[in-house]
Amino acid sequence: MTTQTNLNNNPSLYTDHYLSEIDDDLTxxxxxxxxxxxxxxxxxxxFSFIELLIxxxxSYENIVLRIDYENLLNKQNQLNNEYNLLKNEYQHLGQxxxxxxxxxxxLxxxxxxxxxxxxxxxxxxxxRPDWDKVSNVIDGGIERWKILSNEKSSEQLVDILIKEIINENQIEKINEQDYFDAIGDxxxxxxxxxxxxxxxIFNRRMRRRMTGLLIKEIWTDKIRDxxxxxxxxxxRTKEYNSPELSSPVLSPLLQTTHSPSDNNTNQNNKTLADHVAAYFEKRFNSHTIAIEMGYNLNDACQRYRNSERINLFWGIITGQIEEMVYHHQMKSISQLLQHLIKMKKLFSIQQESLPLKARKAIVSEPTSPLAVIANRRLSSLSLFSMKEHQESKVLHHQFVxxxxxFLEALKIFYPNKTSSQIDELFQSAKHDLQYSNESIEFSLLFMxxxxxxxxxxxxxxxKQINQExxxxxxxxxxxxxxxxxxxxSQFCRAIYMIDPNIDQNELHRYIQWVFSIKNFHSLQQIKxxxxxxxxxxxxxxxxxxx
Known part of the structure; x- marks a missing residue:
């Protein structure tokens, strides 16, 4: 009580001097x-100490330790050295x-x-001449000419060609006779x-050009027949069975070039050899001349067997090759030409061009709505014959x-061909046109x-058709x-395994040719x-x- 009284009466006791004398032990x-x-x-x-600590x-938050500073300095020096090396190398590469x-x-x-x-x-x-053309006229074709002309100079090639011509003339002089002996009836x-x-029988010594023209006439007459x-x-079908049949059905058949496919069975199984005999009789109106032309055709086909088309014709006549091989080739060529003409008309539409989908639909899905609309846009365009094209400069532009x-048209028409096959066709087209310019007059490719x-x-x-x-x-x-x-049955199963979309008529044609039978039916016993x-x-x- 006394102490409290002293403090109240004497405030100076609360001064720093007084408080400093008090021990930390507050007890x-x-x-x-x-x-x-x-x-x-x-x-x-x-609080003052805490403020000082903060x-x-x-103040020392951004201060780096010296060891870190030295490491960063070494890293900087290393990067500077690398930069200088790259800079020198860059300058060297620039030079x-x-x-x-x-x-x-x-250069x-x-x-x-x-x-x-x-x-x-x-x-x-x-x-320098194109020596590959020689392969078309010498015996043995391109394969034999490659062997003869391997690593030969132009002068040596001329000597080889002269020798081949002389040998051929000598062979003809020795072997060719003025008359053939008939082989029997x-x-x-x-x-x-x-x-x-x-x-x-008189030997006319038919040459290659005449042989080719005669074969072409025979095929033309066969197709017309x-x-x-x-x-x-x-x-007859229209008259007796189907009154609704109209001329549009006939139009595609008559307008398609080389359209006969399997008509041999329909024409009393008439073979090409039978037709050749009938054609000669009809054209020359003399049995003697017809037989004479037949023997000369036989002789020419034997002498010019290195020609692929002549060899194909003779193989069909002798029954070694199916006639449909020729028709399939001609049909493929005709369809390609028709496709290119149609694509040209599509490309020619300037103001209202068809998209790529429509072009593909016309070829791959002709009955689809898109193809119908696209074909309707082409209905006003007319087709021109090859004769009109040759005689008209205006039509000349229509086939360019x-x-x-051209590449796009080929890819659309042949979606299953590889890019190398398409390029091979394109390069061969440019070769035919002698790489004249950036355009292709495709009508010239079909002559x-x-x-x-x-x-x-x-x-x-x-060649690609044969490879396929x-x-x-x-x-x-x-x-x-x-x-x-x-x-x-085994043959049919194998065909269906690799070609499930084949129709029955095509399969029967395969069977009739392979097994050498006529008018195949499922109950027939075949060896x-x-x-x-x-x-x-x-x-x-x-x-x-x-």
């Missing part, structure tokens, strides 16, 4: 007011690039110089060669495409030369391997065939994936 303080005051004082000191941390650019310009100038010299000398000097003899033995037969059958359009030989483009197309057929046969072979004798014989027959058949 010795008995006065609660003094204790309270001392606690407040200590709290202020604590300021210190904020090298400038050197190459200058050398390229020098371009040198190339232009040589090109100008070549253009100047082209009209002055004799051009048995049924095993071809119809146009049937003549009693000991009969002498088949079309007339179809027309008569349809007329750019390279891009024949004086000896009725196809262009390089059509020859490539037929051989691949088709090879697939059948892989399925039938292991069976020594093949029955009709099994050896696998090798079956494959050989199939290779000479017009078979393809549908």
């Amino acid at each position: 010795s303080i008995n006065d609660f007011d003094l204790l309270k005051f001392q606690l407040i004082r200590q709290r202020q000191i604590l 300021k210190t941390e904020l 090298t690039c400038l050197y190459l650019i200058n050398k390229t310009h020098d 371009i100038d040198e190339r232009n110089k040589y090109y100008n010299e070549w253009q100047t000398n082209k009209s002055l000097l004799t051009p 048995d049924l095993l003899v071809l119809p146009f060669l049937r003549m009693p033995k000991n009969t002498r 088949s079309e007339d037969h179809i027309l008569r059958n349809l007329s 495409m750019t390279n891009e359009q 024949e030369d004086d000896e009725t030989r196809f262009s390089e483009f059509l020859s490539t197309l037929i 057929k051989f691949f088709y046969v090879e697939q059948i072979k892989q399925i039938l391997l292991g069976y020594p004798l093949i029955t009709v 099994p065939l050896d696998l090798e014989d079956l494959l050989r027959r199939l290779e000479n058949c017009a078979c393809f994936k549908h």
